[in-house]
Amino acid sequence: NRGAYPHFMLKEIHEQPEVVAHTLLGRVAGESVDLSKELGWTKEDAAKWRKIHFIACGTSHYATVVAAHIMETLGNFEIRTEVASEYRYRNIPIDEETLAVFVSQSGETADTLHAARLAKERGAKCLVITNVRGSTIHREVGEALITPAGPEIGVAATKTFTAQMTVLTLLGLYLAKLRGDLKPDTERRLTAALMDIPGKLATMLSKEKEIEALARDFADARGFFFIGRGLAYPPALEGALKLKEISYLHAEAYPAGEMKHGPIALLDKELPVVALVPKNALWEKTISNIEESMARKSPIIAIATEGDGEIGHYTKHVIFTPETEPELFPFIAIIPLQLFAYYIARQRGCDIDMPRNLAKSVTVE
Numbered sequence: 001n002r003g004a005y006p007h008f009m010l011k012e013i014h015e016q017p018e019v020v021a022h023t024l025l026g027r028v029a030g031e032s033v034d035l036s037k038e039l040g041w042t043k044e045d046a047a048k049w050r051k052i053h054f055i056a057c058g059t060s061h062y063a064t065v066v067a068a069h070i071m072e073t074l075g076n077f078e079i080r081t082e083v084a085s086e087y088r089y090r091n092i093p094i095d096e097e098t099l100a101v102f103v104s105q106s107g108e109t110a111d112t113l114h115a116a117r118l119a120k121e122r123g124a125k126c127l128v129i130t131n132v133r134g135s136t137i138h139r140e141v142g143e144a145l146i147t148p149a150g151p152e153i154g155v156a157a158t159k160t161f162t163a164q165m166t167v168l169t170l171l172g173l174y175l176a177k178l179r180g181d182l183k184p185d186t187e188r189r190l191t192a193a194l195m196d197i198p199g200k201l202a203t204m205l206s207k208e209k210e211i212e213a214l215a216r217d218f219a220d221a222r223g224f225f226f227i228g229r230g231l232a233y234p235p236a237l238e239g240a241l242k243l244k245e246i247s248y249l250h251a252e253a254y255p256a257g258e259m260k261h262g263p264i265a266l267l268d269k270e271l272p273v274v275a276l277v278p279k280n281a282l283w284e285k286t287i288s289n290i291e292e293s294m295a296r297k298s299p300i301i302a303i304a305t306e307g308d309g310e311i312g313h314y315t316k317h318v319i320f321t322p323e324t325e326p327e328l329f330p331f332i333a334i335i336p337l338q339l340f341a342y343y344i345a346r347q348r349g350c351d352i353d354m355p356r357n358l359a360k361s362v363t364v365e
């Protein structure tokens, strides 16, 4: 039931504060992460898994890209993120020292399921993160962390993405802790910041009208180019995917520094650049990419940190995000990007909950 919302997608976007709060419940006690009720892992297990493989498709894959960036800051992990349809057919070393984490909202995605079978055969320790308890992947893999996002009806994944990022961040913290790599202040800092995420998502949702107006201004664009650096890059990927899926506009995301290596040739006044430019150590670098885009006459839409007094010199189209710990920027940045894609699609009269050519779960290879 979508209640008063015109589309399930919009309802599900609005459910995100509650979903994140629910996902943290029982997994964070005080300022400490504890997944021992769900995972029977020992320190020795965690020390043995030298290699961590994240395998997923689509939006679930982008959640793992966020996780990899966060985990790299937490401990000495050797991490790979792979799309399931590639993982299966490459000769990636998989063995008993591998922890293979499969992420699938539906738990029915054929490629992810086949990749899980392969990793299991090769002796890897397998774990699934899924929104559907008892789904095929859950039954086959056995060990699971559930994202309690509730059923997601819109074909475009939204609330399950934030739930997946939440679980993956907790998993990273927990593994780093078991391995003795996690600094107590980091655990305190990030658990406190995670507990604040629902409130910050609500702040972003309160900007809906502003984002709708922005979408009205840009609904006739030829396409969109998204840029971000570091942890601002994975939400750019997901923002571009949302636009492609539901508005049928071409949207592409690039690490901002790669722009000069080819795609800058695309830029002109009809190709807006969505720049994710949080106030962090990489801010100036991304600003220089914004300047390069402006020199090609691309309109700029910036997702910037509240209090950034300089971003207004570059563009009048700015959506401000509340400050958070740098690792958690993707959680907050994704809300305006989901809403932007939603309102662009609505302006263009697209079938938002059931976009053409797509199915909610892809059970064929």
Ligand code: M6R
Pocket: 057, 058, 059, 060, 061, 103, 104, 105, 106, 107, 108, 109, 112, 155, 156, 157, 158, 245, 360, 361, 362
């Ligand atoms: O159910 P899964 O998480 O395994 O699905 C993976 C992708 O098919 C899915 O995320 C797809 O990219 C979504 N439609 C994105 O909105």
